[in-house]
Amino acid sequence: MFHLEPPTPDQQVLIRQALNEDVNTRDKDLEAIKDWLRKEPHLPDTWDDTMLMNFLRSCNFSLEKTKRRLDKYFTVKAVVPEFFTDYDIASPEIRKILNMVEIGTMPGITPQGRRVHIVRIATPEYEDFDTNCCGKVLFMLAHIYFKIEKEASAGEIYVLDGENCMLKHFLKFSPIFAKKFLVCTLDVLPVKIKEVHILNPPFFVDSIVALVKPFLKEKFFKRAHFHKDLSTLHEYISKDLLPEEYGGTAGKLKLHWDKYLAACEAFKPWFKEQEKIKADESKRPGKATSYEDFFGLHGSFRTLAVD
Template identity: 30%
Template sequence: MVLSVQFGLDDVPFVQLGEHTLRLDLEELDEEYQERSRKELRETPEVVENAIERLKTLLKGEETLNVPIDDIPFLTKFLRPCKFYPDSAFRLIKRYYKFKYKHPELSNNLMPITIKHVLESDVTAFIPVRLDNGCRMMVIDIGKWNVKEVSVNDLFRTIMLILEVGMIEPKTQVAGVHVLLDMHGLTLTHIFQFTPSFAKTALEFIQECVAIRLKGIHVINQPFIFKMLWAIFKPFIGEKLRKRIFFHGYDLKSFYAHISKESLPTAYYGTLDIPELPGTLLADMLLKYDKEFEYCNTIGYTNEYVKEKAVAVE
């Protein structure tokens, strides 16, 4: 069977992988996830209504920030990871868009077409089914990274875009994300792409800015030289993230203690019989959302923000 991007009756693109379907879950929460969000995130009608009104008021006061204040799904994707505390969500939104403003080399024109070559290289992957706890899982396969074809900035831009995809899925907002870092094939050439400055910037985004519930980062198959890479990133890792990083080495039993092998495809150390998703298809599917990503690039701080900061310094 030739895999391809198809469209359902709801006009949502998907890829059929045997008995499984990869598509973005953009629907409202079903009863199971509603109950889960109520228990874990305080999501009740009254809490949500009050949080949205408070967040709208706070955003109206941030005059140099261009955001769709009346877009409830937009507000909700920041409120859920903050357990519907509006002041926390407001601070998260400001950090998120200030990061984007400060780092145009990572954030400008962040669309599938601009990182298509990275997706096609398969160095990053999106496991096509949810884990048994409902989480999404992103894979970074270092051994497939050709540094001559994919810059470290473009690699991180791709990670940012995949995380943004997770941010817009209501189920992922509730369940969260796991990341699998497969270090098999790590070389000094890879390590030399990273600088302390880059590590600090990347970890600022992951720890302070991204609106997602990061459940765990699982490092597997790391060779001895991984210690050099860890030494670059370690000084910038806070206590909260440190507790979510698990080093499994070549011990898959350690990995399975966190992630059930029954919920992983065979291509990613599991037992689930599902065809591997080529990066070319993931790119093709995300390209169908070009207009949505183009709109996302219009949101953020305006040039007036810089003028305002300059006046404050004077």
């Protein structure tokens, strides 16, 4: 199973400052959110304390922001089942995606208190995959990370390797999918993306940017960096926080990917329980929230903010 190195005392101070986390009041804030959940008829009465604390941290311990994000989270679980149900790695659809990729979270942490995640397509020889299933797998892995990150980080750094990304596969991803995926990631999950590094960008990278640009604020693109080789990547991320395939000393990426695969199996009972924990729109006070409210032309999430 996973082992993520905890932050040093100095890093912990930086992280708590970045998240506005007060060790003297955070438990009281957690209880306030749990009490709020019990009073909302359309939301689950109880939930996982680790996950709730992650939402508080992602919202800098603002109770009102946390409530809004949690409401969105439980709602999209109800209206986007294609992303949030059937987390079974034995299913042929999910197994196909798992065989295509290698994803790893590095055990160490940057001096700024951030975690480094590596995502790459393992082979260009993949065909006939479902884009919604791609989203499902990524959200499944994200939930594993949220569950095992006990100490919190000050944000996430993603390294996306485009070496085996091919145009015929990119063409499967529609603007509708892009918007749905980005809304569920940036406006719903308890995640703070601080840097995105695109290594070996494919020749059609401008088309990828054009696909996602309508849904993201300029602030996000200032955090994106493109690297044609490892030399410039190492200027941002130290080698002890990169796998061997990327000139680092943190072990093989495949070993870190195997940890995620083992966790997918170990978390199966927890995933099954989580499917029941979602909003019941028939009990929401006022107008029920629909799929169109999130993703339609008149939805509320036209352009996504990034913390």
